[in-house]
Amino acid sequence: MKILNQTFLQWWKKNSCGYRALLFDIDGTLIAGRKVMPGASALIKCLEGTRFPFYLLTNDGNHSTEEKSVMLKRAGLNIRPDRIVSCADALVPFTEKNMLKGKKFFVMGDLGRPNFAEKAGLKVEKKTRKICECQGVIVGEGTYNWQSNINAAMNYFIKYPDRYLVVPNPDSYWPNGSSGELGIGAGGKARFICTILADYGIRKKPTYLGKPYGAIFNYAFEILIKRFNLPASLQKKQVLMLGDSLASDIHGANSFGLTSGLVLTGITNNDHIKKAKPSFRPDFVFPGIN
Incomplete structure (x- = not known):
């Protein structure tokens, strides 16, 4: 681990030749609340x-x-949609790998507009009374009736414990930039369901797609190669992931085999780095982008 005094931009101008691609976290790295990072x-x-x-x-x-x-x-950052990879984009390889195209899934909450599940070739069911017609449950986010959805999902997995529980966003909570309070994330809701099932005697392991899990990194790595005509033999260490979270960005990048860079403009400070386990420590630490 190298703790640098120079900003990422300063370092990048001298060291970019050693890398073939970049992956960025957004919040805390490129954006702070509703403002662009310097x-x-x-x-x-x-x-x-x-x-x-x-x-x-x-x-x-x-x-x-x-x-x-x-x-x-x-917020002031011009990024085309095709430059963004969402955790829910990893529904595409999940659907293909498990030969689920055309199958129906019960979706708790929202998965964007257009819907990520439909883009992946799945049929979406929102009515709790029809949940038993589905091959699995996808835990989305947004505003919806948690009580009826969680009850339906819990009883569904009691009947069908081997069916899929897919969680695009594994985060337990998310920060509300305007109020400073926290919201409960999809990962938190999924683990709540699993805790109840465990008390009932059913061990349910969710399929997580987002950071720090490998699905989102694998999907991004594959489309980097395809879109930019990079060699199939591309070394993962030639791709640098820059983020602000040790648990999400850095641990995920390290586990997947990428080079990891941390900016101290988000949720992590130097004390966190000193106390972090080796797998959570970045290769490089920058005070900020610029």
Whole structure:
């Protein structure tokens, strides 16, 4: 681990030749609340100007990449939808791997507009009375009737314990930038269901898609190669993941085999780094992007 005094932009200008692609976290890295981090816009323009391969990775499965692009533009960061990879995008390889195209899934809450599940080739069911017709449950986010949905999902897995419980966003909570309070994330709701099932004697293991789990990184790595004509033999260490969270961005990148970079503009400080386990420590630490 190298703790650097120079910003990421300063370091990147001298060291970019050692990498073939970049992956960015969004909140706390490129965006702070509803404002762009200093240097973020310049960095993105530089990468686009040189046609350097990059994607933005997000655990926001509640907004489609089209919706997320609009939100970022409002904050002052111009990012096209096709530069964003959502945790829910990993429903595509999940559907293909398990040969589920055309199958019906019960969706708790929202999965963006257009809907990520439908884009992956799944049929979406929202009515709790029809949950038993489904091959599994996908835990979305947003505002919906938690009581009826959680009760339906709990009883569904008591009847069908081997069916799929898919969680695009594994986060237990998310920060509400406007109020400073926390909201309960999809991962938290899924683990609540699993805790009740465990008390009942049923061990249910969710399929997580977002950071720090491998599904989102594997999907991003594969489309980097396809879209930018990178060699199939591309080394994972030639891809750098830049984020602000040790638990999500850094641990996920390290586990997948990428080079990891941490910016101290989000939720992590130097004390957190000192106390972190080796698998949670970044390769590089930067004070910020610029």
